[in-house]
Amino acid sequence: MTKISEPIELAEPIARESGAVEKVQVRKPYGGELRGLEIGSIIRGDYDQVKVLLSRCTVPLLQVHEVETLDPFDLGALSGTLTGFFIQRPSKASSADQ
Numbered sequence: 001m002t003k004i005s006e007p008i009e010l011a012e013p014i015a016r017e018s019g020a021v022e023k024v025q026v027r028k029p030y031g032g033e034l035r036g037l038e039i040g041s042i043i044r045g046d047y048d049q050v051k052v053l054l055s056r057c058t059v060p061l062l063q064v065h066e067v068e069t070l071d072p073f074d075l076g077a078l079s080g081t082l083t084g085f086f087i088q089r090p091s092k093a094s095s096a097d098q
Contacts, residue, residue, distance in 0.1 A: 003028040004059065005081045012071035014062070021066075024074075025059040026081040033057055043086050050079045057082070 007023035014021040033056040041049040051067045058078070070078070 003085065008074075008077050008081065010071070010074045012074060014066050014070075021060060021062075024062065024078060026054070026078055026085075027057045027059055028085045029053060029057040029082075039086060043083055045079055045083065050075075050082065053082060054078055 005026045007025050009023050010021070033053065037049050037053055038046075042053060051064060054067050055062055055064045067075070
């Protein structure tokens with residue numbers, strides 16, 4: 001089962017032709033989405049690494065140029081949520097769930 005964050009309300013919505021994006025969820029990335037990235041750099045909050053990964057695992061999917069224009073507060077909120085997937089131990093499914 002894919003882990004996904006609660007919706008994060010953006011301080012500055014992202015303008016799109018299809019309508020403004022006011023809330024974004026961050027999904028736990030799959031291994032392939034980490035290709036070319038360094039997990040340690042993501043945990044440290046390296047901007048270039050985080051921006052690429054956010055463009056791969058957000059709902060709705062954000063484009064790199066949209067991540068580049070995020071309000072700093074919104075970038076921090078999304079980045080912090082993303083980092084949480086790497087520093088929190090995944091919960092094990094109970095035997096009742098199997």
